[in-house]
Amino acid sequence: xxxxxxxxxxxxxxxxxxxxxxxxxxxxxxxxxxxxxxxxxxxxxxxxxxxxxxxxxxxxxxxxxxxxxxxxxxxxxxxxxxxxxxxxxxxxxxxxxxxxxxxxxxxxxxxxxxxxxxxxxxxxxxxxxxxxxxxxxxxxxxxxxxxxxxxxxxxxxxxxxxxxxxxxxxxxxxxxxxxxxxxxxxxxxxxxxxxxxxxxxxxxxxxxxxxxxxxxxxxxxxxxxxxxxxxxxxxxxxxxxxxxxxxxxxxxxxxxxxxxxxxxxxxxxxxxxxxxxxxxxxxxxxxxxxxxxxxxxxxxxxxxxxxxxxxxxxxxxxxxxxxxxxxxxxxxxxxxxxxxxxxxxxxxxxxxxxxxxxxxxxxxxxxxxxxxxxxxxxxxxxxxxxx
Ligand SMILES: *Cc1c(COP(=O)(O)O)cnc(C)c1O
Numbered sequence: 001x002x003x004x005x006x007x008x009x010x011x012x013x014x015x016x017x018x019x020x021x022x023x024x025x026x027x028x029x030x031x032x033x034x035x036x037x038x039x040x041x042x043x044x045x046x047x048x049x050x051x052x053x054x055x056x057x058x059x060x061x062x063x064x065x066x067x068x069x070x071x072x073x074x075x076x077x078x079x080x081x082x083x084x085x086x087x088x089x090x091x092x093x094x095x096x097x098x099x100x101x102x103x104x105x106x107x108x109x110x111x112x113x114x115x116x117x118x119x120x121x122x123x124x125x126x127x128x129x130x131x132x133x134x135x136x137x138x139x140x141x142x143x144x145x146x147x148x149x150x151x152x153x154x155x156x157x158x159x160x161x162x163x164x165x166x167x168x169x170x171x172x173x174x175x176x177x178x179x180x181x182x183x184x185x186x187x188x189x190x191x192x193x194x195x196x197x198x199x200x201x202x203x204x205x206x207x208x209x210x211x212x213x214x215x216x217x218x219x220x221x222x223x224x225x226x227x228x229x230x231x232x233x234x235x236x237x238x239x240x241x242x243x244x245x246x247x248x249x250x251x252x253x254x255x256x257x258x259x260x261x262x263x264x265x266x267x268x269x270x271x272x273x274x275x276x277x278x279x280x281x282x283x284x285x286x287x288x289x290x291x292x293x294x295x296x297x298x299x300x301x302x303x304x305x306x307x308x309x310x311x312x313x314x315x316x317x318x319x320x321x322x323x324x325x326x327x328x329x330x331x332x333x334x335x336x337x338x339x340x341x342x343x344x345x346x347x348x349x350x351x352x353x354x355x356x357x358x359x360x361x362x363x364x365x366x367x368x369x370x371x372x373x374x375x376x377x378x379x380x381x382x383x384x385x386x387x
Contacts, residue, residue, distance in 0.1 A: 015381045016263040017295045020349070021053050023061050024386040025237055025255040030065050032252035033231045036218055040225060041068035043091065043211070045232035047077065051370060052377020053236055053257055056084045057384050062235075063088055069110075071230060075100045078109040091136060091170075094146065105129050110169070112136045115148045116159050119166065126165025135160070136170035136209075141196070142189040143174045150196040157203035170209035170228070171197065178216025178224070179240035186221040194226075216240040219250060238369045243359040256357060259349030260376045262293040264313075264341050267333070276322035276330055282307055284321075289334045291318075293345050296327045300375030301347060308364045311345050315352020348376060 034042055044067045045051075050058040059070055059081055069089040072078050078090040089110050096104075096111045098121045104111055105125055113119065113135055126133045137156060140147035148156055160166050173193045177185040190212060197210065209227040215234035217224035237256035239245020267289060270276075274284045291313065297303045301324055309320040314336050321332045333339045348356055358369040365372065 016265070016293075017299050017380050018261055019052075019377055019380045019382045020259040020261070021057065021377075021382055021384050022255070022257050022259070022386055023057075023384055025257045026053070026058060026061055026235065027065050028255050029235050029237055029257070030062055030067065032254065033218060033229065033234055034066065036252070037225065037229050041209070041228045043067075043069045043071050043228055043230045044235055045071045045214075045230055046081075047071065047073040047093070047232075048374050049378050051232060051236050052373045052375070054377070054382050054384070056080065056086075057382075058235075059086050060084070061387070068228075071232075075103050075107075075109055079103060079107050082107040082109075089134070093138070101125055105131070105133070110134050110136065112138050112172070113156075114138050114146055115152070116156050119156075119159050119163055123163035123165050132165055132167045134167050134169035136172055137168060139171060139173045139193065139196070141173035141193040141212075142185065143176045145174070145176075147173065150192070153196060154200050154203060157200055161203060168205050168208060170211060171204070172210070172230075173212045175212065175214060175217055175221075175224070178214055178221060180216075181220040181241065186217055187223055190217075190221065190224045190226075214240070219245070219252075233370055233373075236373060238358055238373070242362060242369050243357075246357070246359065256349065258358070258373055258377055260347045260380065261349070261351075262295040262329075262345045262347060264291045264339065264343045264345060265294050266292040267339050267341055268292065277328075278323040278325055280322075282322040286334070288332055289336075289339065290321070291331045291333045291339055291345070293329050293331065294327055295329050295347065296325050298326045298379070300372075300379040301329060302365055302375070304365050305361070309347075309361065310356060311347050312351035312354050312356060313339060313343065313345050315354050317354060317356075348372070 044062045046055045046059050049055045071091045073094040075092050078092050091110045093112050096118050101121050138147040160168050175186045177183040211228040213224040213229045215231050218229045237254045269289050272284050272286045276282045295301045303324050306323045310317045318331045318333050322330045358372040361372045362369045
């Protein structure tokens with residue numbers, strides 16, 4: 001990090017840990033999802049720095065590939081997109097408070113409102129700017145989280161209609177269980193949402209975009225596609241149901257976009273009976289050759305992977321042994337020949353004919369692929385390949 005940079009020509013060394021983002025894989029996934037959309041607009045979810053893949057770079061590539069708009073969590077992310085020249089509509093999905101409304105106008109961001117609380121300020125500012133602002137309304141049609149309840153929709157819609165300067169461009173809901181192709185929940189929510197919309201159709205403008213489908217909805221519940229789809233995880237090459245999606249050979253065949261590699265910084269022969277690292281939670285049973293890499297929980301390679309994860313060296317799987325520490329992890333490479341310091345280790349992605357997926361790592365960490373991608377991607381240096 002940082003380093004001396006006062007002298008021209010001095011290159012700051014890069015970390016030995018690197019995240020590679022495959023832009024062709026991102027485009028491949030986008031094109032598959034675009035086909036699923038069958039002519040409907042596609043909103044790409046690029047929150048959380050595009051799930052760890054880098055919001056700006058991904059947004060540029062997706063914009064060039066023909067995406068229609070972007071979804072972020074907070075306004076600050078939308079501001080970043082605008083500052084980097086992204087002109088497409090950006091929906092701010094979480095965190096509309098009165099104090100950020102000036103930024104929505106300054107950066108032409110589209111608020112997703114969840115109740116009536118910000119409508120007065122939005123309207124006042126729209127009038128002041130002599131503009132009409134597009135907004136989307138988020139309805140809690142069964143998620144049980146953010147959004148207005150269906151029975152309150154009429155009141156909010158009336159208010160939007162009455163206030164000057166506001167234009168309802170879309171109305172949306174979100175699924176709690178679209179990652180489970182066997183659950184009835186998503187179809188029930190779609191059906192309920194559409195029924196509730198029908199009941200208030202007099203309050204709905206023409207050309208309103210009705211949208212519900214996250215990756216699970218897009219892949220497993222075609223009834224949910226409605227007027228626009230909102231893929232997140234699938235853009236980055238993973239199924240919302242993780243390994244099950246892959247094992248079931250689900251179409252379309254998505255390609256993982258992220259690869260995480262490190263380098264061996266020491267190779268060391270130790271006798272049998274050697275306790276390794278903090279707590280000596282692993283003791284060698286035989287004379288062993290241990291390779292050490294400069295990655296650890298600081299880099300998102302969490303401590304819960306200690307004694308559990310595997311990595312790729314020479315295209316072969318080797319076990320992580322001992323406790324993962326802040327910046328160091330040990331691999332047992334006894335069964336490989338001629339392992340050398342400086343060689344590449346792959347923690348996520350392909351090496352040779354072998355692959356370690358975020359689904360596998362998620363299982364080892366007792367979490368989901370989403371969290372693995374966010375952790376690795378947002379804590380390490382990213383390099384874009386194939387652009
Ligand atoms: C994050 C998010 C999505 C994308 O979900 P995935 O499961 O990653 O496809 C879609 N809609 C909303 C409202 C979201 O917050």
